Amino acid sequence: MLEAATTIDYAADMRWKQVEATMRRNGYQPDALIETLHTVQELFGYIDENALRFITSKLPISPSKALGVVTFYHYFQMKPAGKHTISMCTGTACHIKGGEAILEEICERYNLHPGETTPDGKVSLLTVRCIGACGLAPAAVFDGEVVGNLSVEKVREQFDKWMAEEDDEETE
Ligand code: FES
Structure with a gap:
């Protein structure tokens, strides 16, 4: 289960626009998930519950499925590497x-x-x-x-x- 996410203003951080652009380029299909997760990790350094909420509000994928993908691949990190x-x-x-x-x-x-x-x-x-x-x-x-x-x-x-x-x- 995903923990309750803190409320964040996605519009205030332009990096979310780039995340959305990845999904758009892939036609908002479920197949866009991996590439979108790569974009998030590249831009933010890790993938947290806010990112999963953002992605799963746009792609036809459940939060639990997305979380499963993130935890399956060692490449993806759910916490920032540095403080x-x-x-x-x-x-x-x-x-x-x-x-x-x-x-x-x-x-x-x-x-x-x-x-x-x-x-x-x-x-x-x-x-x-x-x-x-x-x-x-x-x-x-x-x-x-x-x-x-x-x-x-x-x-x-x-x-x-x-x-x-x-x-x-x-x-x-
Ligand atoms: S902020 Fe646009 S190129 Fe750096």
Whole structure:
């Protein structure tokens, strides 16, 4: 059974539009499930009950069936790998405005590749194609919050702040 999902505003996070685009491209057929789950994992780093609710509200698949698929494949994760997540946009506008150079520097500094988590489990680094904030390029999503006009310093500041958190420290 799925736990009660917290209410989230799907319209406020452009990544859900990309998830919906995957389903649309597949004609909202049940066969779209695997590809849609891949899209969610790529964009968010994991698939939680909110994602399953979103998907099963659009595809003719029951939540329990979708959950069965997620738990069957080891590739899919139901929890974020890291306590915090930085998703760097690699879409065209962000690329042109220097997003790739920022990503490279961050990868080098923290010895991470996109998709990986710091050894202490504090921060996961992901990439997304476009988060719909092209006017703010280069942009990223820090724990669900879109941050624009990025610089290496801005990303490092956030990264270092999270890395310095005590394990039991409350997060905002
Ligand atoms: S390309 Fe980065 S937000 Fe659109």
